[in-house]
Amino acid sequence: MVLEIVLLAMVAAFLGLRLYSVLGRRAEQEEEPAVQRFESDEPPAIRPAAAPAPAQPVRPAELEGVMPAVERALREIAAADSKFNVAQFLDGARGAYRMILEAFWTGDRETLRELCDDDVYAGFSTAIDAREAAGETMDNTLIRIEEVRIHSASLDGRTARIALLFVADIAAVTRDRDGNVIAGSLDDAIESRDVWTFSRNVTARDPAWLLDETDEG
Template sequence: MIELVIYALLAAFIFSRLYNSLGRSASLNLKKLTGILDVSQSKEDVVENIEDYIYSNDKSSIETTYEQILQKNKEFSISNFIEGSSIAFELIIKYFNQGNLPQLKSLLDKDLYNSFVDKIKHRKETHESIIVSIVSQKILEIKLVKNVIFIAVYFLSEQINFVKNNEGNITSGSMSTINKVEDVWQFKKNINSSDLTWLLVSINYKKASTDKNLTTNDN
């Protein structure tokens, strides 16, 4: 019996080391993602310095909206949202490359999902994007419309981009060149909903006064 316990502990330790070394995105599933996008904190009050996550010329407006959100849901967490949105960024790109509509449906707003369906059904070539790393990630805008939160997130990522034809041959791009790619994605969630998932509303969302020089000023 003691030997079985020792083997079980050893197996758990090895799995933990493998998980950490291989990275999160390789083994994440939607259940894990939903748990992170829950953005809930522990029962203890945690004061977050949201300035660490914001890049905007109008920080005061974002901070005011953040306070309004906390009045409706005191467990809302910017740091957990940031972690979850980075995972969603990688998963959505991966599932789009695969044409995996069932997985995409649970992560996208209805209108954006329909757009993805149309693109996947009619594409003659496959645009592949492999995420090497997310270099930088900042919140550009937070809006609260009634009980729905909209958060626009800037991503600077390193990607390998190429295009394949139906025969699987690369027609443009390269599998050995790493490109820096900028995106602004907008997510939404009803603050009172029992559904924990945030949905992606738009890609390359245009903020009214989008801040410049993110690549040079961001860490």
């Protein structure tokens, strides 16, 4: 009887060892990660992070349509004159255009002297002299300025020059010494296209720009 019990115990122990060895290997196999299809056994390559896109410089609306060479010249002017601002310059040029035209029409030499360089002032003054000698007057009206566009720009040493195209509607009338209309009409405005060039010494303390050339657009 005792012998049978011992034999049964030995058989049970033997079966237990066999079961453990089988289950143990299966558990170890299940813990290993399965290799997926199309997955390489090699370690994944380390890819460098994409470099951030460089920030694009803000381009003022006033420079839309301006040629690259002109834009470079404007930036050179701004670098030489920290107070230069394209938008402010264009606003000031609009005002100067109106003031100079009205001063010429009315014969206001003092205003022309302040806003023009010597050569341009001399040309306006000569025309006013001839008009006054003939007894004629100009009864002109600037109806509106349709457009002001940068035409060209340059920085030559300390002298900055910017040419602007002005497109404006003007009602022009010339009267004789008796007040009779001898040219033009106040009822019909005409389109005027002028290219005016303003200049300034960028190192001068005076921030004013002077009209130094006029031409037809």
